[in-house]
Amino acid sequence: MLKRTVLFILLSVGFSGMKAQQTIPFRITKHNNIIVKALVNKKDSLDLMFQIAMKEYSISPERKHKADHIIFNKEEVSDHNTVEIGKINQKNVRFFDNQLTGHEADGKIGTGIFDGKAFKIDYDNNQFVMYDKMPDLKGYQPVNIILDHDGFYLAADNIIDGDQQQEAYFVLQSGFSGTILYSNEFAEEKQLDKKLKVTGEKTLKNSEGKILITKQAILPYFKLGKSVFKDIPAGFFSGELKTQNVSYLGADMLRRFIWIFDAERKMAYIKPSKYFSEPYYKMN
Known part of the structure; x- marks a missing residue:
């Protein structure tokens, strides 16, 4: 018994x-x-x-697939x-x-x-x-998270010129396929177009004739938590249009870690995934 x-x-x-x-x-x-x-x-x-x-x-x-049974009102x-x-x-x-x-x-x-x-x-x-409860976090490192308007923000260090680290906040953006996209403010303040090696650019115009220039460059070092990445692709905008208000940490960087988020969305815990050392995604 x-x-x-x-x-x-x-x-x-x-x-x-x-x-x-x-x-x-x-x-x-x-x-x-x-x-x-x-x-x-x-x-x-x-x-x-x-x-x-x-x-x-x-x-x-x-x-590509039909969504005929989702009925939208006038406000979509x-x-x-x-x-x-x-x-x-x-x-x-x-x-x-x-x-x-x-x-x-x-x-x-x-x-x-x-x-x-x-x-x-x-x-x-x-x-x-x-x-329902936090799992075992052995092998993970903690990263502070700020939740704002549904966005998950975290701080990371950027080495742009020499060995000086520049901290910036990034919103996690799984819809952006690349690694990093800087805000207009950060790009202008840190003079990225002068201090980074630019590898490509495109010029676009809106209906009013205002110019938007997208640039791809190489960031010497990027540090997230204890992990350091070298010669990482980074994008930013220049020109008359100032549309990029925040910096993105894109899907190519997200996939390099396994992420655990607490229920309160105050902390993330990360450890390297199988993609950690994969080649960087090339933006068109």
Whole structure:
């Protein structure tokens, strides 16, 4: 009888541990974007790109799959939808219409699915993991996070000229395929067009004839936590249009780590992934 009781307790603990976490499989495109398969309103099968800088869902005007069962109002908003992703079922989900997304995607999925839970972006096993309690963090290093308007901000060091470190805040941007994109303010203040080796540029004009120049350059060193990267591609803008208000830490940098975010979104924990030393993504 005692053995049966002990066995029952052990099984109960095991099953409760299983219930404490849920997984969502994903795939990674050649552009470093994470794609999740979703069934919306039990009718529309969609490929959604994970966008860490938003909470809700959205549909792209350039989608490849039909989304006929998502009904939008005049403000291009649709409420009270159901979404099935793996074994997870969500109700009263909001979608926004006509928002551009990444390659191979019909729309976007934000972080709202993880509300109230810690979650991991596991690039080694191509899955998200949601936790009711924080998992074992052995081997991870902590990074402070600031959550602002659904964006996850963190500080990193940039060595632009000589050995002087320049700290900057970056918003995690999984929809941007590259490594780093600097804000207009940072690029002008640090004179990136003069101090970095520029490897390419494009000139664009808007309908008013104002010029926007996109530049690709090489940053000598970039430090995130304890990890240091050498000769990293970095983008920035110059010209009359000042549209880039924040700096991005893009998908090419995100994939180089496994990330765990606490439920309060105050801390992230990172360790190198299998992509840590992969060649850098080349922007067109």
